[in-house]
Amino acid sequence: MSALLDDPDTIASLTGGALEQLPYPVVILDRDLRLRLANAEARERLKPPSAEEDPCPPFASVLARSGRIPADVRLRILSCCGAEVRGRNAPGKHDAVFAMSPGHTIALYARPLGHDRWMVVLEDRRRGADSGMAAEENQCDTLTGIGNRRYFEEQLAGALREDDPDRQPAILVFDLDRFRAINDLLGRSGGDALLRAVVGRLRRATRDADQLARLEGDQFAVLQLNGHAADNLAARLVDLLSRPYLVRGEVVTVGISLGVARAPGDGDSAAALLHHADLALREAKEAGGQTWRRFGQSMADRARSRLDLESDLRKALVLGQLTLAYQPKVNLRTQTVTGFEALARWSHPKRGLVPPGLFIPVAEDIGLIAPIGDWALRAACEDATAWPEPLSVAVNVSARQLDDGRHFLAQVVASLRESGLPARRLELEITESALTRRPDEARSLLRELHALGVRISMDDFGTGYSSLSQLRTFPFDSIKIDRSFVSALDGDNDAAALVRAIATLGAGLGMAVIAEGVETSGQARMVAADGCTEIQGYLISKPIPAAEIRALLARDLSVALAS
Amino acid sequence: MPKTLRRLIYCSRNAIPGDAVAAERTIQDIVLASRRHNRVAGLTGALMFTHGCFVQALEGPRDALEDVFERIQCDERHRDVTVLTFEPVAERAFSGWDMEYLGDAETAGSQAAAAATLNGAFRQEARSADSVLALMRGVVAREKVWAGV
Numbered sequence: 001m002s003a004l005l006d007d008p009d010t011i012a013s014l015t016g017g018a019l020e021q022l023p024y025p026v027v028i029l030d031r032d033l034r035l036r037l038a039n040a041e042a043r044e045r046l047k048p049p050s051a052e053e054d055p056c057p058p059f060a061s062v063l064a065r066s067g068r069i070p071a072d073v074r075l076r077i078l079s080c081c082g083a084e085v086r087g088r089n090a091p092g093k094h095d096a097v098f099a100m101s102p103g104h105t106i107a108l109y110a111r112p113l114g115h116d117r118w119m120v121v122l123e124d125r126r127r128g129a130d131s132g133m134a135a136e137e138n139q140c141d142t143l144t145g146i147g148n149r150r151y152f153e154e155q156l157a158g159a160l161r162e163d164d165p166d167r168q169p170a171i172l173v174f175d176l177d178r179f180r181a182i183n184d185l186l187g188r189s190g191g192d193a194l195l196r197a198v199v200g201r202l203r204r205a206t207r208d209a210d211q212l213a214r215l216e217g218d219q220f221a222v223l224q225l226n227g228h229a230a231d232n233l234a235a236r237l238v239d240l241l242s243r244p245y246l247v248r249g250e251v252v253t254v255g256i257s258l259g260v261a262r263a264p265g266d267g268d269s270a271a272a273l274l275h276h277a278d279l280a281l282r283e284a285k286e287a288g289g290q291t292w293r294r295f296g297q298s299m300a301d302r303a304r305s306r307l308d309l310e311s312d313l314r315k316a317l318v319l320g321q322l323t324l325a326y327q328p329k330v331n332l333r334t335q336t337v338t339g340f341e342a343l344a345r346w347s348h349p350k351r352g353l354v355p356p357g358l359f360i361p362v363a364e365d366i367g368l369i370a371p372i373g374d375w376a377l378r379a380a381c382e383d384a385t386a387w388p389e390p391l392s393v394a395v396n397v398s399a400r401q402l403d404d405g406r407h408f409l410a411q412v413v414a415s416l417r418e419s420g421l422p423a424r425r426l427e428l429e430i431t432e433s434a435l436t437r438r439p440d441e442a443r444s445l446l447r448e449l450h451a452l453g454v455r456i457s458m459d460d461f462g463t464g465y466s467s468l469s470q471l472r473t474f475p476f477d478s479i480k481i482d483r484s485f486v487s488a489l490d491g492d493n494d495a496a497a498l499v500r501a502i503a504t505l506g507a508g509l510g511m512a513v514i515a516e517g518v519e520t521s522g523q524a525r526m527v528a529a530d531g532c533t534e535i536q537g538y539l540i541s542k543p544i545p546a547a548e549i550r551a552l553l554a555r556d557l558s559v560a561l562a563s
Numbered sequence: 564m565p566k567t568l569r570r571l572i573y574c575s576r577n578a579i580p581g582d583a584v585a586a587e588r589t590i591q592d593i594v595l596a597s598r599r600h601n602r603v604a605g606l607t608g609a610l611m612f613t614h615g616c617f618v619q620a621l622e623g624p625r626d627a628l629e630d631v632f633e634r635i636q637c638d639e640r641h642r643d644v645t646v647l648t649f650e651p652v653a654e655r656a657f658s659g660w661d662m663e664y665l666g667d668a669e670t671a672g673s674q675a676a677a678a679a680t681l682n683g684a685f686r687q688e689a690r691s692a693d694s695v696l697a698l699m700r701g702v703v704a705r706e707k708v709w710a711g712v
């Protein structure tokens with residue numbers, strides 16, 4: 001046919017009638033990959049510029065402007081067309097199929113027409129008929145065009161059913177490190193653009209047989225039917241996907257953390273494999289991110305023992321395993337006890353005494369800190385009514401409790417009313433870090449509590465980053481200097497200077513200044529000289545059960561202070 | 564002037580397997596492929612290969628740059644890609660070059676300067692984008708003189 005043609009564009013007039021009718025997009029390109037002709041379907045789908053606007057626009061920009069095809073597929077289409085145009089191989093050698101989304105592929109055929117013209121057919125292939133479409137809609141992640149969690153679980157379950165010992169499916173689950181922060185920086189749509197770019201790289205780095213899915217948010221998964229090289233892919237993905245991105249004009253650096261689990265050794269059900277890949281992913285994150293881990297039994301053991309601890313802790317409150325111990329605070333001038341700090345203790349029949357440093361963070365993670373805090377507040381008020389006036393009780397308040405300010409306020413009011421403890425004998429200890437999250441809300445809550453007559457104390461002062469000017473805007477009655485400064489006092493001039501500065505500041509603002517963790521009389525003398533008004537620590541007493549408080553109050557404290 | 568003209572400059576370390584001859588051959592392929600793609604996408608620029616490192620400047624519409632960069636980032640023939648700049652610019656510095664190649668022969672006169680510039684660039688020192696651009700333009704200018712352009 002081409003032998004008869006001397007003007008390349010006559011091809012269009014000769015074949016145009018037939019091309020025009022075809023139910024899929026067909027375009028004719030020149031050697032520079034410029035668009036010379038598009039049939040009706042191609043015009044409908046790609047919306048190329050009109051002949052007046054641009055008679056032969058670059059195919060690259062036509063594809064880009066159509067907005068229908070993800071960048072990575074676009075580039076691969078261009079690359080195939082380019083290879084065909086260069087004619088390195090026999091015609092048709094560069095035909096390819098691109099996966100767009102689950103059940104949706106684009107098949108590309110490129111053929112030379114002669115006279116510097118090439119025909120490219122892009123055929124949409126969708127699995128099944130109408131039912132296939134419907135299934136696709138709820139199995140496809142609309143943001144990125146890959147599968148969603150449901151799709152992935154189905155594919156994985158299907159792969160596990162195939163009982164072929166040579167084919168051991170593996171899954172790789174990964175997420176982006178610090179995605180939340182990046183999302184804040186780029187804005188929601190910028191974050192979405194980044195997720196699409198991540199999927200673009202994921203597509204390039206994997207083979208067409210690998211199944212891809214976005215499980216949720218910034219978490220993705222890959223299923224390899226034959227997973228013997230999953231570790232290689234894991235390393236490749238961490239390398240490629242952690243390289244910087246250009247998104248909306250910004251350079252974005254983000255690492256990925258990835259976990260691998262492989263059947264049957266790492267689990268023989270979809271749920272077990274996903275869970276184990278997730279554990280491996282968490283270990284990768286804990287190792288600092290931008291790395292990968294293969295699931296191992298020790299991870300499951302650790303997760304198991306953590307779960308056991310969580311479930312024991314959930315029962316601890318109801319089973320009465322939690323108790324309060326009290327550590328006295330002593331006024332340095334009068335050498336008398338001014339009050340006690342209530343500290344939670346957990347004694348478990350099998351575990352013994354579990355240190356607070358171990359169970360408090362777990363309680364925070366599993367949302368148990370607020371109920372424990374509520375309980376401690378009530379129990380402490382109850383206990384304190386048995387002490388002589390005007391001894392006070394100090395209760396620690398966690399950041400979580402401040403999050404629900406209304407509830408907390410109601411708890412304080414109820415605890416005071418039910419116990420009959422006067423509000424001025426209750427002190428609430430708040431850490432610096434609990435205030436930094438939502439300072440405005442925290443400030444107004446503390447002011448309301450203060451108006452009730454409750455005293456407020458800043459705990460662990462010096463460990464956070466609160467500015468001194470900010471301190472003034474909160475209604476604090478006292479500051480507690482963190483134990484780390486006190487223990488550094490012996491021989492560290494900087495620590496001494498800091499303690500002095502805090503004490504001066506506190507005095508200036510009319511606050512009591514309490515040094516925590518005072519263990520020796522030497523330290524007591526130093527903090528007294530630096531201007532602290534009270535001390536707390538082993539020098540006076542360790543935390544003791546409520547029942548021993550009377551005996552402690554009968555002791556002569558000047559002995560300990562003078563020794 | 565297209566309204567979103569930008570310039571991207573990055574450096575990276577060579578990861579082409581094999582010896583220098585293999586590298587030279589592969590780089591020729593990369594340059595040929597780049598010219599082909601860049602022409603279509605409306606991109607211009609230069610690629611320098613010296614001291615086992617690539618330095619590339621690419622300029623054009625933002626979207627085209629972001630697209631080609633994605634492809635370049637997935638290329639396992641180099642690693643440690645460090646972006647030095649990705650900024651709007653008023654005009655092209657390499658207009659007319661789909662991808663000018665500056666290999667060892669071309670940079671022969673600037674070996675020491677190139678090494679110093681590269682060192683600063685990987686550490687992302689301030690103004691390293693400017694020094695890299697100046698270095699590349701210097702080499703291109705000398706090229707033109709020799710070629711009698």
Ligand SMILES: Cc1cc2nc3c(=O)[nH]c(=O)nc-3n(C[C@H](O)[C@H](O)[C@H](O)COP(=O)(O)O)c2cc1C
Nearest residue numbers: 079082593596597600601617631634635638640641
């Ligand atoms: C250092 C380096 C620079 C590159 N620069 C470009 C470039 O400017 N344009 C481009 O299209 N490809 C560039 N590539 C090549 C791409 O990574 C990719 O291999 C190529 O675009 C694929 O083209 P092909 O499918 O036609 O072979 C570069 C690769 C390397 C290693």
